[in-house]
Amino acid sequence: MKRHYFGTVPVITLAALLTACASTPPESPALNETKAAYDAAVDDPEIARNGLSHLRNANAALDRAEALRAEGGKEEAMGHQIYLASRHLELAREQSLRAELEAELQEAERRRDDLRIRIGDRRAQEAEIQARMLREQMDRLEAEQTDRGMVMTLDAVLFDIDSADLKPGGERTVRKLSDFMREYPDYRVRVEGYTDSTGEASYNQELSLRRAQSVQNQLLEDGISSDRVEVQGFGEEYPKATNTTSAGRQENRRVEIVISDRDGNIGSR
């Protein structure tokens, strides 16, 4: 690609021409500079590889410029060819620069995709760990999956008879719930009281609400924020078992704690 071969034929012809004319055409500094720039571009392997067609165009324009210089008196036409040659050199350099940037871009994209995969894997792992921990917590609470979500049931034996006060065993169970709620601050609960059908419905409704409230109070004492705990007294409604046997009535006297989903939404009856 060096300019050795360039214009051998015109040079010989012009040599003949020169001897005939017997006048030496002046050197052109602009032409010499552009030739030097061409040589430098050809010596750069990146430019030679990526800007080949523009280098060829530059070479052809330099040949024409050289011929015009040798001819003499064609300054304008020669200047034009030099202009074209230097533009083609710039184009060759630009293409080479772009090829370099494109290679860098490709490499950067590869690194980015790699990072995305690593983060994705890590997130999936973390999500799995979180899910397993949550399952373990729910197991500890002895919560059951229902239509309303996870529900934890406190038997009536955890309350004093006809009283809303929690027995120590009940307090221990509620403490497990407050531990869970402290660890998972996005979760909310609704505490629902239920009774059997013995006695006045209004009394039963009131008792069920007070039992639910005493669970709520302990949660608040344990530092759970009040907006995370709803209470409701259902009284005799929604029996779990028959009220005609004592075993059934025992089952119906209970407090259910409905645990929200991770966004704090609680399924209702």
Next chain:
Amino acid sequence: MFSRIFPLLVTGALVTGCATDPGPKPDDQLAATEAALLSATNAGGEDTEPSMIIGAREKLNTAENLIADERYEEARRLLEQAEVDARLAEARADTQKVREELGDVRTSIDSLRRNLENQN
């Protein structure tokens, strides 16, 4: 006698139409230059190399006037220059796009990396 005529013939063959002959009407070059300018504008060359595009347009306008005056050779030169100007502006615009894309990807790499470090 021969030694005087021969170089003139050779020169004539070498630089066709460069002398007093106005040469052929540069219709093809006009079309090529217009196409190059359009392509450069579409590629965003005006944003990357505004003065180069303006210069190329001026050369095109001048060339059209020269063609009207049947000064074809001068017109052709201006058109050829305007064409390479436009092509260079387009090439620079293309390079700029790659450069910007590379910047974006690097920014996202930085943020992904921070993300990954925060997870550790």
